[in-house]
Amino acid sequence: MTFKILRFDAQKDNRPYFQVYRHVPKPHETVLEALKDIRDQQDPSLSFRYSCREAVCGSCGMVINGRICLACRTQVGDLGANEVVIEPLPNLEIQKDLIVDLKPFWDAYRKVEPFLQAPGDVPEKGHVVAEKDMEKVFQYITCILCACCYSACPVATRDGRYVGPAALAKLYRFTLDPRDRRPFSALERVDGPDGVWGCDTVFRCNDICPKDVRPADGIEGLRRKIIAGKTKRLFRRKP
Numbered sequence: 001m002t003f004k005i006l007r008f009d010a011q012k013d014n015r016p017y018f019q020v021y022r023h024v025p026k027p028h029e030t031v032l033e034a035l036k037d038i039r040d041q042q043d044p045s046l047s048f049r050y051s052c053r054e055a056v057c058g059s060c061g062m063v064i065n066g067r068i069c070l071a072c073r074t075q076v077g078d079l080g081a082n083e084v085v086i087e088p089l090p091n092l093e094i095q096k097d098l099i100v101d102l103k104p105f106w107d108a109y110r111k112v113e114p115f116l117q118a119p120g121d122v123p124e125k126g127h128v129v130a131e132k133d134m135e136k137v138f139q140y141i142t143c144i145l146c147a148c149c150y151s152a153c154p155v156a157t158r159d160g161r162y163v164g165p166a167a168l169a170k171l172y173r174f175t176l177d178p179r180d181r182r183p184f185s186a187l188e189r190v191d192g193p194d195g196v197w198g199c200d201t202v203f204r205c206n207d208i209c210p211k212d213v214r215p216a217d218g219i220e221g222l223r224r225k226i227i228a229g230k231t232k233r234l235f236r237r238k239p
């Protein structure tokens, strides 16, 4: 089979180019395994990220035959093609070959303070949360921060200030968590075109998320919470 892989070394290349490799995949071989074989047997300079090899660490996001996905979760045989074209994630600068600079993704993610904000000391037995409350949160907990949604987002393509689907979905996750007591001002920080109102609601993030997080649902949820919070505040005002 032909593997056409985008190559670029920021240190020495002026522009990216495709390099073609021939490789015979084993039955049920994943694209990640194929890349490792090509690197080990043909070209040790080929660079890509991976760690867990089982869709947990979020390191191996890339574009495979035009679709953003995890290389460790994509079997070569399932692509139904004799040629596999592999490119790095869009919306992020290429550092080397299939490795992109994730700094803009992480910077945006940090902006929403993606950690539990529970007041006071942690109770001796920990914070106990009812099963039914956690059910609402589970959808968002499964995010592995692979940045596939950020790369697929048309808003992130045209506006680098946009926080992006993963970060907003994470913030929504904490608003659903009964232990979290962050103030309404934390939501107001994303109440603008760089935040929830920037989303085009084209649902590309929902479409490509390899873990079915459906980040756009979280963005919609945040919008509802912001509107509800502001309405409440309006009616609380003294005449």
Ligand code: FES
Pocket (backbone or CB within 6 Å): 049, 050, 051, 052, 053, 054, 055, 056, 057, 058, 059, 060, 061, 070, 071, 072, 073
């Ligand atoms: S290698 Fe960890 S998600 Fe693919």
